[in-house]
Amino acid sequence: xxxxxxxxxxxxxxxxxxxxxxxxxxxxxxxxxxxxxxxxxxxxxxxxxxxxxxxxxxxxxxxxxxxxxxxxxxxxxxxxxxxxxxxxxxxxxxxxxxxxxxxxxxxxxxxxxxxxxxxxxxxxxxxxxxxxxxxxxxxxxxxxxxxxxxxxxxxxxxxxxxxxxxxxxxxxxxxxxxxxxxxxxxxxxxxxxxxxxxxxxxxxxxxxxxxxxxxxxxxxxxxxxx
Numbered sequence: 001x002x003x004x005x006x007x008x009x010x011x012x013x014x015x016x017x018x019x020x021x022x023x024x025x026x027x028x029x030x031x032x033x034x035x036x037x038x039x040x041x042x043x044x045x046x047x048x049x050x051x052x053x054x055x056x057x058x059x060x061x062x063x064x065x066x067x068x069x070x071x072x073x074x075x076x077x078x079x080x081x082x083x084x085x086x087x088x089x090x091x092x093x094x095x096x097x098x099x100x101x102x103x104x105x106x107x108x109x110x111x112x113x114x115x116x117x118x119x120x121x122x123x124x125x126x127x128x129x130x131x132x133x134x135x136x137x138x139x140x141x142x143x144x145x146x147x148x149x150x151x152x153x154x155x156x157x158x159x160x161x162x163x164x165x166x167x168x169x170x171x172x173x174x175x176x177x178x179x180x181x182x183x184x185x186x187x188x189x190x191x192x193x194x195x196x197x198x199x200x201x202x203x204x205x206x207x208x209x210x211x212x213x214x215x216x217x218x219x220x221x222x223x224x225x226x
Contacts, residue, residue: 019049026132029064030222033072033082035113037128039094043087044071045118050086050195057193057215061151063222075099079106086114086222088191090120093128107132107181109173112221115184116191120165129174129182138172138184147171147220148185151214159209161202178223183217190214 034050037043068085072079075098079085085106095103107113112206115125129138148154148171158169169188173180180200191198193210202210 004205025190028065030084031066031082032069032071033079033085035085036073037087037089037095037099038070039092039124041088041089041091041093041121041124042118045089046191046195046199048196048199049088049191051180052196053193053211053214053218055096056211057218059184060215061219063219065218065222075097075102077102080109080111081104083110083112085111085127086111086116086191088116088118088121090118091124093121093124095128095131097131100128104132108176111181113182114221115182115199115215116189117184117186118191119162120188122186125184133174136174136176138174138182141171141173141183145171145173145180146224147216148213150216150219152216154216158185158188158190159206159213160188161193161210162200164189174205180220183221190217214215 032050032054035043046202050069051067054065054069057063058065070082071084072085074095075195079102103113115121117125126138143155143157148157158171160169164187167187170186172184172186174182190210190213192204194206194214197204197207
């Protein structure tokens with residue numbers, strides 16, 4: 001089942017537990033967080049998405065991931081218990097300095113944030129992340145970046161899941177001391193492709209691509225830069 005996984009990923013997976021605090025794996029599996037934020041944006045939309053992604057990833061990679069994710073406030077120190085945090089929505093994000101500091105410290109200390117624009121999030125997320133990292137810029141990742149080549153190959157970058165404005169999908173990141181700490185996807189909407197089939201009625205092939213790319217992101221977050 002796992003023959004398509006590069007050997008170096010398998011080796012990292014076998015040893016990765018040594019790099020996380022015990023609180024991140026109390027149940028013997030990696031725990032995932034969905035970021036809760038203020039401002040009116042629907043951070044809570046598509047509740048089946050992250051659970052389906054975790055289950056799909058476990059079918060293709062020998063790594064224990066708890067599919068029952070937790071909703072964690074962006075300013076809550078409990079965020080440090082999760083190696084992977086997911087943020088999405090359609091609208092406004094409001095954070096104060098304490099929340100920005102909490103997220104910044106989390107990311108500087110090995111945490112990983114994946115943000116998916118669910119259409120309408122872009123300008124609000126960019127303002128938010130500038131408050132978190134005023135001296136860092138979101139940079140577009142080249143298609144050669146390892147995040148596109150973890151378990152599944154995406155030589156042309158992100159798949160297009162939903163049309164939105166009809167633009168090409170783009171992936172951006174913030175690099176901290178050589179480590180990709182924030183990955184932001186724009187004009188693709190992977191998260192909608194992870195949801196239960198009846199929610200957005202995406203074709204099976206489209207959902208498969210979304211879940212495959214999501215698996216790449218998840219495995220990259222759990223195995224790189226630790």
